[in-house]
Amino acid sequence: MINNIQQKYRFVCTLTFGDIYGQIIIWLITITISLASALALMGAKRPIYALAAVALVVLLSLPFLLFAFVTTLLNHIELSPVQPGTKMEPIPGNVSQQQPVEASS
Numbered sequence: 655m656i657n658n659i660q661q662k663y664r665f666v667c668t669l670t671f672g673d674i675y676g677q678i679i680i681w682l683i684t685i686t687i688s689l690a691s692a693l694a695l696m697g698a699k700r701p702i703y704a705l706a707a708v709a710l711v712v713l714l715s716l717p718f719l720l721f722a723f724v725t726t727l728l729n730h731i732e733l734s735p736v737q738p739g740t741k742m743e744p745i746p747g748n749v750s751q752q753q754p755v756e757a758s759s
Contacts, residue, residue, distance in 0.1 A: 661735055662735070662736045662738075663733050663734065663735055663736060664732075664733070664734050664735075664736050665731070665732075665733055666731070666732045666733075666734075667727075667730060667731055667732075668730045668731075668732060669726070669727055669730040669731075673726055673730060674722075674723060674726055677719065677722045677723065677726070681715065681719050684711065684715050685711070685712065685715075687711075688707060688708050688711035688712070689708060691704075691707055691708075692704040692705070692707050692708045695707060
């Protein structure tokens, strides 16, 4: 007979704002520089180039930003097995004020 033991896992996300702060600052600098270049191009004969420049910078930088966010998030997810009979304690610094949902019958 096969032993059917369900293994329980503890899922913890240790991501903090400080982990993505640098990525946000760099992207804001990129957008600011593209807007500055667009303002410089607005004085030219064809202001459509200004809009195209901003659109191109945003379009090309957004996938890199999303990739950086997602990989940073995935690097901060911990999944560890819990031994049977172990009491689940909250991790210090990761305590939520929300109460768990209980099923009612």
